[in-house]
Amino acid sequence: MEKEEKNKSIGKGIDRIDGILKITGKATYATDYPAKNMAFAVLFKSTIAAGRITSIDAEAAKKSPGVLTVITHENAPKLNVKGGLRGGALLQGPEILFYGQHIGLVVAETFEQATAASHLIKVTYQQEAHQKTDFEHEAKTPVMPKGKELQDFVKGGGKAAVKTAEVTLEAQYETPIEHHHPMEPHSTVAIWEGDHVTLYNGSQIINGAQTAAAATLNLKPEQVRIVSPYIGGGFGSKGGQWANLVLCAVAAKVVKRPVKLALSRQQMFNSVGLRQRNIQKITLGATKDGKLNTLAHETISHTAINDEYIEPCGDCSKIMYDAPNALISYRSVPMHVILPTYTRGPGKSTGSFALESAMDELAHKLRMDPIDLRIKNEPKEDPSNGKPWSSRTTVQCLKEGAKAFGWEKRKMEPGVNKIGDDLVGYGVACGTYPARQRDSSAAVKLSLKNGQVFATVEIAASDLGTGTNTILAQTAADGLGIPVSQITMNIGDSSLPPAAGSVGSVGASSFANAVNDACTKITDELLAKSGKQFFVRPTARELMISENIAAFQIRSDSKAPVDADQYSCHSFNANFAEVRINSVTGMIKVTRFLAVTGAGKILNPKTARSQIIGGNVWGIGMALSEESIIDPRYGNFATRSFADYHVPSNLDVGKLDAMFINEIDLVPNKMGVKGIGEVGIVGVAAAIANAVFNATGKRIRNLPITPDKILV
Amino acid sequence: MNPFKFSMAQNQSQAVNMLVSNNSAALLGGGTNLLDLMKEHVAAPTELIDITRLELKTIEKNALGISLGALAKNTDTANHPIIRSDYPLLSKAILAGASAQIRNMATNGGNLLQRTRCSYFYDIAMPCNKREPGSGCAAMEGFNRMHAIFGWSDQCVAVYPSDMAVALSALRASVRVLQQDGSSRNIAFDDFHILPGQHPEKDNSLKHGELITSIEIPENKLAAHSAYVKVRDRNSYAFALVSVAAGLALEGARIGDAHISMGGVAHKPWRALKAEAFLKGKTASTANFRAAAKAEMAAAKPLSHNKFKVEMGINSITNALEMALKG
Ligand SMILES: Cc1cc2nc3c(=O)[nH]c(=O)nc-3n(C[C@H](O)[C@H](O)[C@H](O)COP(=O)(O)OP(=O)(O)OC[C@H]3O[C@@H](n4cnc5c(N)ncnc54)[C@H](O)[C@@H]3O)c2cc1C
């Protein structure tokens, strides 16, 4: 047994198989695809938030050097606006629904010519009388959202039960608009051949991009091919696809040439979604010794004026603690702002900031250690639906984390831990994210050359830069009995067997199970083909050699286990933060951060660690610096570049540590993989905000916690 | 970005002549600000005159103090042994700015002439008197958290972003300029950058056709007692909310002369003249430092989103002086 484990690749922290390609610039991202006779498209955008275009004068632009065409709603081909792309802006009419909506594109011989010409376009508008761009104002009159899962969830006596509690806490938490800003801005190369188009485009869901692009272009899915072997990050913004994907195809069709369309960093702010602004009110009722009797989580979020996306901020509150009376509610505020979208840890990262800050506030009020308060309210089963947990690691994460972090050094009294001008504080917060598997297919192709077996694994999976290629190669290596070095991964192409997406932490479980199943199937078929009986089941490699088979391939289709639904399946974590705050300047540094995660089987501890600490870093940004601000007069972003939108710098990030709970949970899927992409950011901002309180005695309930909020 | 002509100047007078013969030409130093402005369509020079070949890269001691070549890189300036030992305040301020990569490209002359980071200035869809005189000031009633609390006008509330210049102001430097007629003039640092007044389109007193050749810093006794405090939204790579360059020329326990300039608070490096005057001849103590800081900040006129800068300014001046005293 031990020997067998040693030979396994899964569970080993091997380097990324495509790491060298990436650092040497050989990995081909969307705009790296060369094409003969490429033309370049540049989008131009509305400079009002609500109203209609009354005229577009593109004459000067059309005459500008190198310009091939200018496409606006006046001459754009008819597209299906309900094809499944997000955010509209498909140039199908003069209506303007948000500031920065695409209103046209210039296609020219060079990028520079297209850019220069785009500045020559003159647009006049008729402004709508009531422009809804002031969240503060609009949030006073929110409406009921349409989504089924967003309707009021009431348990027991709901929020009213708080009246019977010995101790109560009511607090309001605010989070700002945030942007995904992957390193690689959204970009596309479109190449038509007859009535088929190939779109090179970073896509978290390959088949989703294919069907949405096809439907929007009024084509059949098989007429559209998405190629996306490498993605420079997405964080949700490349999950659903946006207008730019299809507009690139439209431009290529119009000029009858391959076209490249890349968004600028500034355009990223209003082209590909955002994390919406939320106001969250938490009401807690408890006994004097800390047993919760009521938990209410009421959220108000903005959404687009004509479409609804609301991140589920109350999700953590539904399942984290055992309270007999609960209310989870959502209200929405339609605004003239681009449609919000899935953003790392959607709902959970923002929701946990509110819930876990409130738990910290309650612990302080009760003079209890916040870890003890959480353990005291640990639910035996899923409090939202009574289902048993497939496994739950919250308490283990808290206990092991506390030990590793040195939690006992935390002072219960805030504001007393000083080093010179600096205040030191410790904070803890928990998080969770659902564990699911989605249908995916995979093909395995084996070949025998000079006594060596080689495999090619094909699956329309996507690798956001997280290491999907690597973990799938490891899965195949173990499933086939051949080394990783003899496996070629072929992913990120809609012509491959269809798969789920790298979204909602379903990627690793869905893809790995599909590959694993394909390996099992090919081994079964080789066995059958051999017609022999074996004591010990041979590997596919051994069979290829013993039966001297030159080439063999299969495809298999995997589905999630049917009984997973009987259980509540989640990843859990506990986050520990140490902050150091300069009491004179108010500047904050996260000096240490530890995330302890129970996420089932960890396929590759190295890439898993990177995932977790990557989530932690964004969490640090969320807590301390990231904020997109809308100027309500215009509806534009007053923060519109990386000079204003502050992602964490190296100096903001201290020592990061990731620990994983050794957990075997085969309920969610056969491989016991729960997914780590989303959970890494959940609870992070709360842990830091709680540490800020512990350091200063100041409870800051609206993110980000910038120096001015510490001082004033 | 619009098409432009690219020219290369081989010597100083050629650079000036090229500039004089084209009213819409611009000099190109490290390009870290100008090229950004061109990409954003804020600046659209028809010609770029590359001056990086000019031999204005030396950093040399002279009878009066030290001379910094206009084309010496920010990094080389900050790391120069004489700057480190005799003018550490300058070194600290430069290193508190931008990123290592940008400092490697940035020239001393270009640094002085970098334009405001007001985000409305950068967004050509927005009204901005600095970019387009007469169009209005979007920041006045808009998002002005980063903006001025001193010296602003009804035309513009922007702040000047350079850290290096805050130290140069405290060091009472001057800017040496080659004029159109071939002669040179020295501009005292206080007069180099100007307040917005009715002409926010002008950041400084340089005329078109003039080339900065060097920055002159007079000798001083501050080396042992100087500090640069920069408060910003993240620990690196962010512009100052408030910054303070402070130096103390001590005479025993008394302050012979206090040098205090602030960044992030005005359209130019803000000489804290009231604080300087208050401290002259007084004992170097925290109480006096705080009183001086309060005296300076009492005249602040914050905008809707930047009231915090007053308290932050008091703390930062006090803190910078304390650090300077400790050495
Ligand atoms: C993301 C980012 C963050 C930054 N953060 C900071 C910060 O925190 N603190 C800070 O201080 N700075 C910061 N900077 C600004 C940086 O310091 C400046 O961009 C840099 O100093 C400009 O120098 P340059 O040589 O590249 O100037 P250029 O862009 O080449 O030129 C700037 C201007 O000066 C003119 N010019 C250049 N040389 C001369 C000369 N010899 N005579 C006359 N005119 C001349 C040019 O015509 C142009 O108008 C940041 C910049 C960026 C992009």
Ligand code: SF4
């Ligand atoms: S503050 Fe100055 S730079 Fe900013 S918008 Fe107003 S005029 Fe323009």
